Amino acid sequence: PVIRCKEQRELSEGNLLVVTVATKETDGFRRFMRSARHFNYTIKVLGRGEPWKGGDYMTTPGGGQKVRLLKAGLQEMKEEDKVILFIDSYDVVFASGPKELLKKFQQTRHKVVFSAETLIWPDRHLEDKHPHFREGKRFLGSGGFIGYVPNLKEMVADWTGEDNDSDQLFFTKIYINPEKRKSINITLDNRCRMFQNLHGSLDEVVLKFEDGQVRARNVLYDTLPVVVHGNGPTKLQINYLSNYIPTVWTFETGCSGCLEDLRPLSGLKESEYPLVVIGIFIQQPTPFVSVFFESLLKLEYPKNRLKLFIYNQEQHHEVEVSSFLKDHEKAYQGVKVIGPEENMDRVASRNLGLDMCRQDKDCEYFFSMDIEVVLKNKDTLKILIEQNEPIIAPMITREGRLWTNFWGALSADGYYARSEDYVDIVQGRRVGVWNVPYLTKVYLVKASLLHEELSSNDLFSSGTLDLDMAFCHNARNKGVFMYVTNMHTFGRMLSTENYQMSHLHNDLWQIFENPKDWEERYIHENYTKIMRDKLIETPCPDVYWFPLFSDIGCDHIVQEMENFGQWSGGRNTDTRIQGGYENVPTIDIHMTQINYEKEWQKLLLDYIAPITETMYPGYYTKCISYLNFVVRYKPDEQPLLTPHHDASTFTINVALNSKEIDYQGGGCRFIRYNCSVEAPRKGWALMHPGRLTHYHEGLRTTAGTRYIAVSFVDP
Numbered sequence: 218p219v220i221r222c223k224e225q226r227e228l229s230e231g232n233l234l235v236v237t238v239a240t241k242e243t244d245g246f247r248r249f250m251r252s253a254r255h256f257n258y259t260i261k262v263l264g265r266g267e268p269w270k271g272g273d274y275m276t277t278p279g280g281g282q283k284v285r286l287l288k289a290g291l292q293e294m295k296e297e298d299k300v301i302l303f304i305d306s307y308d309v310v311f312a313s314g315p316k317e318l319l320k321k322f323q324q325t326r327h328k329v330v331f332s333a334e335t336l337i338w339p340d341r342h343l344e345d346k347h348p349h350f351r352e353g354k355r356f357l358g359s360g361g362f363i364g365y366v367p368n369l370k371e372m373v374a375d376w377t378g379e380d381n382d383s384d385q386l387f388f389t390k391i392y393i394n395p396e397k398r399k400s401i402n403i404t405l406d407n408r409c410r411m412f413q414n415l416h417g418s419l420d421e422v423v424l425k426f427e428d429g430q431v432r433a434r435n436v437l438y439d440t441l442p443v444v445v446h447g448n449g450p451t452k453l454q455i456n457y458l459s460n461y462i463p464t465v466w467t468f469e470t471g472c473s474g475c476l477e478d479l480r481p482l483s484g485l486k487e488s489e490y491p492l493v494v495i496g497i498f499i500q501q502p503t504p505f506v507s508v509f510f511e512s513l514l515k516l517e518y519p520k521n522r523l524k525l526f527i528y529n530q531e532q533h534h535e536v537e538v539s540s541f542l543k544d545h546e547k548a549y550q551g552v553k554v555i556g557p558e559e560n561m562d563r564v565a566s567r568n569l570g571l572d573m574c575r576q577d578k579d580c581e582y583f584f585s586m587d588i589e590v591v592l593k594n595k596d597t598l599k600i601l602i603e604q605n606e607p608i609i610a611p612m613i614t615r616e617g618r619l620w621t622n623f624w625g626a627l628s629a630d631g632y633y634a635r636s637e638d639y640v641d642i643v644q645g646r647r648v649g650v651w652n653v654p655y656l657t658k659v660y661l662v663k664a665s666l667l668h669e670e671l672s673s674n675d676l677f678s679s680g681t682l683d684l685d686m687a688f689c690h691n692a693r694n695k696g697v698f699m700y701v702t703n704m705h706t707f708g709r710m711l712s713t714e715n716y717q718m719s720h721l722h723n724d725l726w727q728i729f730e731n732p733k734d735w736e737e738r739y740i741h742e743n744y745t746k747i748m749r750d751k752l753i754e755t756p757c758p759d760v761y762w763f764p765l766f767s768d769i770g771c772d773h774i775v776q777e778m779e780n781f782g783q784w785s786g787g788r789n790t791d792t793r794i795q796g797g798y799e800n801v802p803t804i805d806i807h808m809t810q811i812n813y814e815k816e817w818q819k820l821l822l823d824y825i826a827p828i829t830e831t832m833y834p835g836y837y838t839k840c841i842s843y844l845n846f847v848v849r850y851k852p853d854e855q856p857l858l859t860p861h862h863d864a865s866t867f868t869i870n871v872a873l874n875s876k877e878i879d880y881q882g883g884g885c886r887f888i889r890y891n892c893s894v895e896a897p898r899k900g901w902a903l904m905h906p907g908r909l910t911h912y913h914e915g916l917r918t919t920a921g922t923r924y925i926a927v928s929f930v931d932p
């Protein structure tokens with residue numbers, strides 16, 4: 218007859234109970250529970266609401282409290298064939314289900330199996346006492362073990378330690394005692410078939426993408442652990458792995474984890490929207506500040522559910538701030554401004570901004586925005602709130618670069634390190650909501666944190682760290698998870714380098730440093746459509762007409778010239794040009810006079826040359842141009858220009874203001890064709906050959922002031 222031993226009977230899922238200690242529901246605990254639910258584990262949580270006296274593992278051994286709670290918990294359990302998995306929860310995720318765990322447990326043919334460690338801790342003098350294995354890790358880790366109830370009871374029976382005594386030392390001493398090891402029947406999971414502790418083993422672990430599911434693989438032992446534990450100083454690595462494991466993000470399904478536990482806002486009445494304090498920080502001279510405020514205004518969110526905290530350190534930007542407030546302050550529920558005259562330092566301003574939300578009992582979120590953020594997505598705030606994370610940033614990038622507002626990993630000294638998935642996330646090959654160690658520039662913080670984990674009113678300082686690093690460091694230390702989402706496109710961040718403040722409209726000079734923003738601000742909204750939609754008009758033979766500058770672009774150029782003010786006298790002698798003699802003088806200011814020649818040259822190359830080459834096929838141009846200037850026509854000054862040729866192969870002539878509104882009359886007549894453009898359009902450019910065929914004159918301006926920008930290209 219076949220004799221079946223008791224332990225050979227296959228354990229079923231009903232035999233297993235997962236027991237963990239969690240005095241608080243941290244972000245890590247919630248993550249643990251999500252992965253447990255995914256595999257249908259039955260969980261019992263001990264110690265809820267108790268104060269934690271178990272110590273801080275980062276610095277000193279501790280964890281005795283877990284043993285006390287386990288010992289008490291076991292007393293109530295009577296079933297002898299019950300198997301308990303006792304496991305940490307703040308830094309643990311399940312990569313597989315109970316069935317596999319029990320099978321692997323039974324295959325060990327022991328009654329209690331501990332997770333194994335590469336490093337010995339906390340007492341390295343005990344090293345020699347540890348039995349050797351042919352292969353695998355020799356030391357015991359107390360963050361996870363599995364065993365039958367009676368054996369576990371026997372194991373903890375002698376516990377009389379303090380809550381801050383080391384649980385690991387206690388279990389280690391039992392394990393290295395040969396009699397106890399034998400009687401309780403303990404072994405280690407030395408090849409990480411069940412438990413993967415990450416401390417000391419980071420090089421052994423890689424993500425393994427399976428069909429619609431992700432696991433960790435131990436490449437040293439070629440095993441697929443069921444439980445992954447970011448013990449000790451490996452909290453960021455478990456955060457990284459758990460962006461994927463078990464099914465948070467997979468190649469097949471994308472980020473299914475991103476769709477869980479949302480906080481939908483749709484259907485809410487305006488008055489029901491959560492109150493948000495938006496902190497706006499102007500810390501350095503920055504281009505396009507008025508554009509920032511325009512996108513703030515466009516944010517889709519009831520303004521009476523928003524309060525603003527504006528910190529401005531720059532005298533120079535007071536104009537933009539006060540002009541925004543003058544027109545819109547009343548729409549918001551409240552506004553607090555800290556101006557440059559208050560001399561508040563940056564760190565203090567950040568702390569104060571957060572505090573404005575903390576002190577407001579209605580405030581549910583703090584939304585922090587640095588002035589160099591270019592938010593293109595009007596729904597950003599709503600999207601972030603709906604994602605329902607403790608701290609979350611929308612991913613924004615620096616145009617054309619791998620720079621973003623988050624780091625995927627930290628280097629050993631706490632600075633930037635590139636995570637394996639960083640480039641895939643930045644370039645959108647992996648789309649999701651990612652737990653990351655550092656974010657900056659723009660992020661949303663749940664106010665509930667400000668009353669708990671982040672209740673300190675000095676979160677932005679920490680030793681020598683800069684303020685964002687200090688903030689993230691503090692959040693990490695409190696176990697608060699920070700996420701960045703690239704589920705949508707949100708916007709960009711500006712470069713604040715090389716920002717000169719010597720002009721009236723300094724943004725005009727940004728064509729090199731922030732070309733995209735420059736284009737959006739200054740180039741006509743239809744410019745890019747002109748080729749596609751054949752918007753280029755031909756008002757006279759070989760004269761082409763197309764939109765070039767935006768209204769604001771025209772206004773800024775004119776205002777810049779008027780601000781400079783040194784209009785030429787309209788005489789033939791002109792010291793500004795080579796030879797000193799001008800045949801057809803106008804009242805004008807050259808681009809060189811306002812230091813705009815390099816920028817103008819770039820404008821010609823980027824925005825004019827492609828059109829020239831399309832309209833005059835076979836002609837190639839590098840847009841050499843020594844004469845670029847703005848002309849002013851006025852009835853009582855210089856109202857017109859007599860017929861002439863230009864010293865150019867082709868000429869660009871852009872109308873900078875509007876007929877009927879700013880002036881009467883004006884226009885350009887091509888004599889040979891007896892053809893005139895009499896109704897110039899603001900922002901539109903005329904392009905025509907300079908010599909021989911296109912003998913032309915500037916028609917009389919009869920009232921007001923007319924401005925045009927002119928370039929003689931390829932002289």
Ligand code: UGA
Binds near residue numbers: 237274305306307447
């Ligand atoms: C791990 C092991 O769990 C410890 O038994 C071991 O002593 C330690 O490594 C070590 O090797 O020195 P670790 O993962 O670093 O500890 O620490 P945490 O995860 O911060 O804490 C352990 C567990 O205690 C948590 O996962 C959680 O289950 C519980 N805990 C901790 C609370 O319930 N409340 C707290 O405030 C802190």
